[in-house]
Structure formats: C-alpha cells, structure tokens
Amino acid sequence: MTFIYKRKPNYYETDQMKIIHHSNYIRWFEEARIAYMDYIDCPFAEIENGDFQIPVTEVSSKYHKPVKFDDTVDIHVTLSYYNGVRIKYSYEVFNQNGELCNSGTSSHCVTTKSGKVLNIKKALPKQHELFSNALSDI
Amino acid sequence: MTFIYKRKPNYYETDQMKIIHHSNYIRWFEEARIAYMDYIDCPFAEIENGDFQIPVTEVSSKYHKPVKFDDTVDIHVTLSYYNGVRIKYSYEVFNQNGELCNSGTSSHCVTTKSGKVLNIKKALPKQHELFSNALSDI
Amino acid sequence: MTFIYKRKPNYYETDQMKIIHHSNYIRWFEEARIAYMDYIDCPFAEIENGDFQIPVTEVSSKYHKPVKFDDTVDIHVTLSYYNGVRIKYSYEVFNQNGELCNSGTSSHCVTTKSGKVLNIKKALPKQHELFSNALSDI
Amino acid sequence: MTFIYKRKPNYYETDQMKIIHHSNYIRWFEEARIAYMDYIDCPFAEIENGDFQIPVTEVSSKYHKPVKFDDTVDIHVTLSYYNGVRIKYSYEVFNQNGELCNSGTSSHCVTTKSGKVLNIKKALPKQHELFSNALSDI
Numbered sequence: 001m002t003f004i005y006k007r008k009p010n011y012y013e014t015d016q017m018k019i020i021h022h023s024n025y026i027r028w029f030e031e032a033r034i035a036y037m038d039y040i041d042c043p044f045a046e047i048e049n050g051d052f053q054i055p056v057t058e059v060s061s062k063y064h065k066p067v068k069f070d071d072t073v074d075i076h077v078t079l080s081y082y083n084g085v086r087i088k089y090s091y092e093v094f095n096q097n098g099e100l101c102n103s104g105t106s107s108h109c110v111t112t113k114s115g116k117v118l119n120i121k122k123a124l125p126k127q128h129e130l131f132s133n134a135l136s137d138i
Numbered sequence: 139m140t141f142i143y144k145r146k147p148n149y150y151e152t153d154q155m156k157i158i159h160h161s162n163y164i165r166w167f168e169e170a171r172i173a174y175m176d177y178i179d180c181p182f183a184e185i186e187n188g189d190f191q192i193p194v195t196e197v198s199s200k201y202h203k204p205v206k207f208d209d210t211v212d213i214h215v216t217l218s219y220y221n222g223v224r225i226k227y228s229y230e231v232f233n234q235n236g237e238l239c240n241s242g243t244s245s246h247c248v249t250t251k252s253g254k255v256l257n258i259k260k261a262l263p264k265q266h267e268l269f270s271n272a273l274s275d276i
Numbered sequence: 277m278t279f280i281y282k283r284k285p286n287y288y289e290t291d292q293m294k295i296i297h298h299s300n301y302i303r304w305f306e307e308a309r310i311a312y313m314d315y316i317d318c319p320f321a322e323i324e325n326g327d328f329q330i331p332v333t334e335v336s337s338k339y340h341k342p343v344k345f346d347d348t349v350d351i352h353v354t355l356s357y358y359n360g361v362r363i364k365y366s367y368e369v370f371n372q373n374g375e376l377c378n379s380g381t382s383s384h385c386v387t388t389k390s391g392k393v394l395n396i397k398k399a400l401p402k403q404h405e406l407f408s409n410a411l412s413d414i
Numbered sequence: 415m416t417f418i419y420k421r422k423p424n425y426y427e428t429d430q431m432k433i434i435h436h437s438n439y440i441r442w443f444e445e446a447r448i449a450y451m452d453y454i455d456c457p458f459a460e461i462e463n464g465d466f467q468i469p470v471t472e473v474s475s476k477y478h479k480p481v482k483f484d485d486t487v488d489i490h491v492t493l494s495y496y497n498g499v500r501i502k503y504s505y506e507v508f509n510q511n512g513e514l515c516n517s518g519t520s521s522h523c524v525t526t527k528s529g530k531v532l533n534i535k536k537a538l539p540k541q542h543e544l545f546s547n548a549l550s551d552i
Contacts, residue, residue, distance in 0.1 A: 011310060011320065012161055012303050014154035016207060016462075021150050022470040023440040027288045030437070034287060044287065045346040048430075056436040060474040066529070069154060070321040115480070149448060149458065150441045154324075160332040161302040165426045168299070172425060182425065183484040186292075194298040198336040204391070208459040253342070288435050292428035292483060299426055345430060 001134065003039055005032035005075040009067055019066035025102050026059055029091045032075040033106065036089075042130045047110070052124065054108050057086075061104035065095070072096045079134040084121045085109060087131060139272065141177055143170035143213040147205055157204035163240050164197055167229045170213040171244065174227075180268045185248070190262065192246050195224075199242035203233070210234045217272040222259045223247060225269060277410065279315055281308035281351040285343055295342035301378050302335055305367045308351040309382065312365075318406045323386070328400065330384050333362075337380035341371070348372045355410040360397045361385060363407060415548065417453055419446035419489040423481055433480035439516050440473055443505045446489040447520065450503075456544045461524070466538065468522050471500075475518035479509070486510045493548040498535045499523060501545060 007028060015021040034044050047054060067073055074094045081088035086109055093102035110118045110127075121128040145166060153159040172182050185192060205211055212232045219226035224247055231240035248256045248265075259266040283304060291297040310320050323330060343349055350370045357364035362385055369378035386394045386403075397404040421442060429435040448458050461468055481487055488508045495502035500523055507516035524532045524541075535542040 010303065010307055012153060012159050012306055015150060016152035016154065016156040017467050017469065018154040019469075022473065023150055023437055023444070026437040026440055027286065030288055031286055053431050055431065055433075055480070056477055058474075058476050059436065059440075060472075062472050063470055066469070148441065148445055150444055155329050155331065157331075160335065161299055161306070164299040164302055164335075165424065168426055169424055191293050193293065193295075193342070194339055196336075196338050197298065198334075200334050201332055204331070288429060288437055290430035291426060292430065292432040294430040297426050 001078070003032075003036040003077045005035045005077060007031070007073050007075060009069050009071060009073065011069055014069050017066075019068060022061070022063060025061045025063075025093065025104060026106075028073075028075055028093065029059070029061075029077075029089070029104055029106055032077045032091060033089055036077040036079075040130050040134050042127050047124065047127065050124075051113055052118070053111050053113060054087075055111060056106055057109055058107040059104065061102060063102055065099055065101045067093065067095060067101050073101065079131065080105070082131045082135045084128065085117070085119055087120075139216070141170075141174040141215045143173045143215060145169070145211050145213060147207050147209060147211065149207055152207050155204075157206060160199070160201060163199050163201075163231065163242060164244075166211075166213055166231065167197070167199075167215075167227070167242055167244055170215045170229060171227055174215040174217075178268050178272050180265050185262065185265065188262075189251055190256070191249050191251060192225075193249060194244055195247055196245040197242065199240060201240055203237055203239045205231065205233060205239050211239065217269065218243070220269045220273045222266065223255070223257060225258075277354070279308075279312040279353045281311045281353060283307070283349050283351060285345050285347060285349065287345055290345050293342075295344060298337070298339060301337050301339075301369065301380060302382075304349075304351055304369065305335070305337075305353075305365070305380055305382055308353045308367060309365055312353045312355075316406050316410050318403050323400065323403065326400075327389055328394070329387050329389060330363075331387060332382055333385055334383040335380065337378060339378055341375055341377045343369065343371060343377050349377065355407065356381070358407045358411045360404065361393070361395055363396075415492070417446075417450040417491045419449045419491060421445070421487050421489060423483050423485060423487065425483055428483050431480075433482055436475070436477060439475050439477075439507065439518060440520075442487075442489055442507065443473070443475075443491075443503070443518055443520055446491045446505060447503055450491040450493075454544050454548050456541050461538065461541065464538075465527055466532070467525050467527060468501075469525060470520055471523055472521040473518065475516060477516055479513055479515045481507065481509060481515050487515065493545065494519070495521075496545045496549045498542065499531070499533055501534075 013024045076092040078090045080090040091104045151162045214230040218228040229242045289300045352368040356366040367380045427438045490506040494504040505518045
C-alpha cells in the first residue's frame with residue numbers, strides 16, 4: 001500500500017537558487033509519515049502521550065529534479081521494512097507533471113523518553129499489529 | 139549596555155528573492171537574546187532546568203534593508219523594559235557597512251511549565267537582580 | 277471579507293517547551309497570505325514572474341495561547357489597509373476549540389527586482405483593482 | 415585534512431522530544447561545508463556570482479546520539495570524493511564530551527543557472543585545483 005500526501009511548497013522553503021532548499025525534503029518526509037500514520041490509525045501523538053518516542057535513526061534523500069515554489073507535489077509513502085524493532089519508510093516526491101523529483105528513506109525505532117530502545121511488539125502491541133499489516137500490504 | 143551578537147547568514151536562510159527570508163530575523167533575535175543572557179550570567183538553560191519557562195508574548199520586526207547571504211551582521215541587543223513580571227528586548231541588525239537592516243522587539247514573561255505567569259522577583263530572585271541591573275545599565 | 281486557511285502544525289515546528297516555536301507564526305502568516313492571494317485571483321507567482329517582488333516591510337505577532345502539535349488551527353486573514361502603495365494584512369489564529377492563540381499583522385510593498393518601491397496602481401493595475409476590492413469587502 | 419566547524423545549537427532547532435530536530439543536521443552540514451569552502455579559499459558566493467550553482471544531489475545522515483540545546487558541537491568536514499564532476503563531503507558531529515552524535519554525507523555537482531551539469535575542471539579551473547588538493551590532503 002502506498003499512501004499519497006499532497007503538498008504545496010511554501011515560499012519560505014525556497015532558497016536563492018529559486019528552488020526548494022534541499023533540507024526541506026526531510027521535513028516533508030516527516031509530514032507525509034505523520035499523515036500516513038494517522039491514515040493507518042496509528043497517530044503519532046498517541047505514541048508520545050504514553051512514555052514513548054519514535055526518533056529518527058537514519059535519513060537519506062536523492063535529488064532528481066528541483067521542486068519550485070509554484071509546483072504541487074505528491075509524496076508517496078511506503079512502509080518498506082519492519083522487524084518488530086526497526087521501522088523504515090520510503091518516499092518518492094512527484095511534481096504536478098508526474099516527474100520524480102526526490103526519493104528518500106527514513107529509519108526509526110521506539111524508545112522510552114530517556115532513550116532506551118524498545119521491542120515494539122512488547123511495548124506497543126497495537127502499533128506492532130498496524131505496522132505488520134502495513135508491511136504485508138505492500 | 140548594548141550587547142553585540144555577530145552572525146553570518148546561512149544559505150538555507152535565503153529565499154528566492156535572493157535575500158534572507160523575513161521570518162529568520164525572529165530566530166536571529168532569539169539567538170542574540172540567548173547569547174546576551176549568557177553574557178549577563180543568566181543562562182536560559184538554568185531557568186528551564188528549574189520548573190520555569192520564558193515564553194515569548196509578543197514580537198515585532200521592521201525591514202529597512204535586505205540582508206544577503208554574503209553579508210555579515212551585527213545584532214545589537216538591549217534589555218529595554220523590565221518591571222518584575224514583563225521583560226522586553228530591543229534589537230537592531232546592522233550589515234558590514236554599518237547600515238541598519240532591521241529593528242525589532244520581543245516581550246517575555248516567566249511561567250511554570252504548565253503556563254502560569256510568575257512574579258520573577260519572587261520566583262527567580264537571582265535573575266530578577268540581573269534583569270534589574272541590565273536595565274539600569276542602559 | 278475574511279479568508280480562512282486551515283493548517284495542521286508540523287512536528288518539526290515544535291520546540292522543547294512542547295509548543296509551536298513562536299517564529300513559525302510568521303511563516304504561517306505567509307502561507308495564509310499566499311493562499312488568500314490565490315483565492316482573490318492575485319497569485320504571488322504571477323507578480324514575481326514579471327519584474328516585481330512583494331517584500332515584507334513589517335511584521336508583528338502577539339502570543340495569546342500556545343498551539344500544540346496535536347491541535348488544528350484556522351488562520352483568519354484580512355486585507356486591512358491598502359493605499360495604492362502599502363498593503364497590510366491582519367491575522368488571527370484560532371485552535372480547534374475556537375480559542376484565539378495568536379494575532380498579528382504584516383505590511384508589504386511592491387518593488388522592482390532591484391528594490392525600487394513602485395506605485396501599485398501604475399505598475400500592477402490588475403492587482404491594484406483586486407486589492408482595492410478586497411479592502412472594500414471588509 | 416579535516417576541517418572543524420564549531421556550533422552552538424539554537425533553541426528554535428529543538429523539538430518536543432527536547433532534542434535537536436533531525437532535519438537540522440542537514441542544515442548544519444551546509445553551514446560546515448560553506449565554512450570549509452571559505453577555509454580552502456573557494457567561497458560559495460564566488461561560484462554563484464558567475465553563471466554557476468552547486469546543488470545538492472544526495473544527502474544522508476545517521477543519528478547516533480541526540481544533541482541537546484545546551485550542548486556544543488564540533489562538526490568535522492572532509493572532502494571525501496572528487497572526480498572533476500562529482501564532489502562528496504563527509505561529516506561527523508561530536509558533542510562537548512567527544513561523543514559521536516551524527517555522521518553523514520552530501521554529494522554535489524556544478525551546474526549552470528538553468529541546471530545543466532558541468533565539467534568542473536573546464537568550467538571552474540581554480541575550484542577544480544582546490545578540490546583536487548583538498549582530496550589529496552586526506
């Protein structure tokens with residue numbers, strides 16, 4: 001299953017090359033990931049309201065074609081790996097002409113507020129189920 | 139007393155007008171204010187490590203002349219008002235040619251972590267002393 | 277006429293006080309303003325594609341109540357002043373409970389790409405008409 | 415040769431996990447890279463003032479340990495690959511206790527303002543020399 005998150009670039013995200021500054025894609029990935037988690041009924045806030053956090057352990061981003069202020073993008077999010085401890089998402093950013101502008105990944109784990117990595121299956125059984133189902137839907 | 143905070147603009151702070159995006163001055167004011175508080179021996183972290191916070195209650199910024207990526211700026215910070223509850227800072231941003239590019243203000247109070255506004259004189263006597271001295275040094 | 281721009285806060289907009297960092301409201305005002313300009317058929321990109329720019333000359337923001345990550349906000353935008361040269365917008369940010377969280381303003385002019393302030397009535401007659409109409413609709 | 419760029423985290427870079435938000439490391443890499451280029455006498459602005467740009471084609475970042483607001487970081491920058499067309503930098507972020515907090519990379523090319531990838535050796539012989547020397551200094 002691929003979830004699509006639609007987004008207008010913001011003026012404050014441009015840089016003086018007249019393109020969206022490269023750092024913003026990492027932020028767009030987060031927005032798309034959080035919308036995806038809402039969509040599979042696994043809201044971020046619900047996890048954080050317990051004693052848990054989902055920090056990022058790794059990100060990557062490849063820039064194929066610049067996105068401009070006046071473009072509109074579709075960000076495709078896929079949960080591409082899950083093993084009960086590590087979660088990995090893949091992202092593809094397309095402009096309004098269907099051209100692939102960016103592709104990237106982010107990896108995550110679940111920790112206590114003090115930073116101890118947890119077994120998601122044990123600590124968050126509901127979320128474990130949802131991540132497992134999302135993975136098998138690919 | 140006016141404290142001067144020197145700063146190189148960052149590339150990611152430019153926008154497609156090829157100038158520093160206007161929202162960043164509010165962030166620069168915060169950087170300058172935190173450096174100023176360190177300077178008067180009133181570090182931000184020390185306040186937050188107690189049960190306190192110093193939220194912003196008001197900001198303003200006037201844009202006299204754009205700052206460009208390749209400029210260097212001096213941000214002049216003054217504690218311009220303090221009455222034991224409210225703190226107000228004034229800022230002036232000059233480029234390397236001594237031209238005034240921006241002037242602004244920020245207002246603050248001290249609250250508990252749950253948001254209750256406190257009398258600084260009672261809650262943080264050391265900081266009250268430092269703010270009072272800074273004010274009389276103008 | 278008041279235009280309403282709906283917005284979910286982003287995780288990357290929070291700070292360690294667990295509220296939306298105050299600088300982001302200035303960015304939200306820009307988003308809301310650009311959506312408003314699209315709405316009155318006065319798109320930002322159309323102005324910039326000519327030899328024009330609409331820089332910000334002044335902003336202000338008052339913080340009445342913090343916005344949290346899990347809130348949803350309605351940003352009310354009004355064109356509150358226009359005299360053929362200066363444009364001023366007013367903003368009010370409400371959370372999902374209808375509580376006023378922030379109120380602010382931004383002022384603008386139109387310049388050439390090299391920064392010369394223009395008479396909007398002469399330089400951009402279509403936009404002059406739209407701004408004038410928007411003002412009289414209040 | 416490894417260049418060290420020292421940096422205080424900014425309050426506005428924290429998120430509600432009370433750590434520096436992961437997207438900021440990509441921005442810190444840019445700051446460190448631009449300081450490094452100044453250091454080897456290859457300033458960014460000099461390249462952009464011609465008809466050239468140095469866009470980012472790829473970034474990656476691994477999060478080993480969170481950086482907090484009150485930390486101070488040393489960012490180690492190395493030019494790790496250069497073949498006359500592609501430039502790659504490696505970064506390591508250490509906190510004040512010498513602990514590795516983040517490691518990452520960024521890849522770049524030089525293009526015309528309209529986006530055509532250039533042979534750096536031909537288009538920017540001075541910079542080609544400097545990149546080549548920096549590479550052999552490792």
